[in-house]
Amino acid sequence: MRGLSNSRAVWLAQHVLPHEADLRRWLRLRTPAGLDVDDVIQETYAKLATLAEVDHIAAPKAYLYQTALSIVLQEGRRSRAKRIDSDIEIETLDAAAPEPLPDQQVEARQELARVFDAIDGLPEKCREVFVLRKVEGLSQREIAERLNLSESTVEKHIGRGIRMLIEIFGRGGRSTPSASSRKETDGQSDDEV
Amino acid sequence: MVSQMTRFETSSEIDAMAALWAARLDRGPLTELDQASLDCWLEGDVRRLGALARAQAMLAAISLSASTGETAFLGSVEEPEAPPGTPEASPETSKVVSILPHLVSRRRLIQAGTATALAASFGALALLPIGTSSYTTARGEVRLLPLADGSVVTMNTDSHIRVNFSKANRTIYLDKGEVLFDVAKSPQRPFLVKAGMAKVQAVGTAFSVRRTGVTPVEVMVREGLVKVAAPQGHKQSMMVGANMKAVADASGDITAKRMSNEEMERMLAWREGKIAFSETSLRDAAHEFNRYNKVKIEVGNGAIANRTVTGMFSANDPQGFAHAAALTLDLKVQEKSGQIIFSTK
Known part of the structure; x- marks a missing residue:
């Protein structure tokens, strides 16, 4: 596995990332106790990343919701989580999974515009590196030369930036992650088991 | 199913690692050792692949947004603005040129890439040589200016710019007025617009900059990404995306x-020789019209000035506007010695 193909990353950026915050809210109502929405989201991305083809998906948003829900159901059956009635959930999906609307592109575009708000919130150096990389199109090496930094420092800024953008963007607001940070503290002691 | 150990790795911890891997992949091809450790990491938990995919999608989203128009930004201003030349409109430019840029898709303008094709389609429009050239529009004039790099500049009424192109840079000084830029993409050659205390840097995008003296410098972004910066102030710089307006004030x-x-x-209606108002005060509307015409609209400072108007008007027809406004607002309007004066009935 060499990470994602560029075309798949673009597809995810166009059809999944813009809906992530909404999907999270939607999932929260349908995820049984003991199952973390953040985990479901990550597994959903994994599933979409490993699909052989995505071109046949005519309604990506509905497909996204379906994929996420199938993971919820799968995990639910798997055990520890409370058993849920899959028939009822499927019905809910039919009613709730948003049909692709004509203005979905517009909506997605507006969501993308929020990426820039998020970039605005990055720390100074991090933002500078990001802008040079993604806006001016310089390579990490060229950025390192221009800013007189080591390449690994530039890489760290990029990594830090991605992390922060995901926190801000994916969760649909500037708030700090709630579910996963809570889990972090819970999980700490268990790690040693 | 994953092991108990990895199960307790939180999604947040996974996101942190995934971001680092995405950054590494963004840097270039992995070394064998890196590839082996990435494979090993990914195998441990299916969520990790998801997190990596998401991190890479995040990076792609930025390129995507940037390339839907590319990017403009008001970069940091290190040096004071070059001395503004504010020459009067030269007589030969005083004719009203009505060019309708919307007839040609702006994207196609950008993608056409060569100013030659544009110059051919718009007639006798000069290509810009390397070096500095000045361009002025008279009151009421709208001018379309294709630049040598394939960018297109649309100048509104009463504007003055200086264009300085070198091999390394594309710099435009907006000395006064309002200009829309459709910037041809050229990552190695930044496109800079210096408007007083504000600086705009772009790679390829569509944005307008307005500097009329009365209002602060305004930047509106139609497509792409913008970073706004001013020399002093609390907030040094700000990224601004498409469909946003940034205002840099004097402080x-x-x-x-x-x-x-x-x-x-509505804000860009001037490209078609129109002015559009939406609940705009008569004071502001008059000021807007007066940018375009020798005949001045006078509304005073009383209650009349605060009445509001809505609608789309021809920029070169202040009389038409005045009569329409008077009718709607039940006011009296009279014209004498180059002034249009509103008063109550």
């Missing part, structure tokens, strides 16, 4: 607000 503060498509089009 160096920058504020940005979102605009609807409608609002954006």
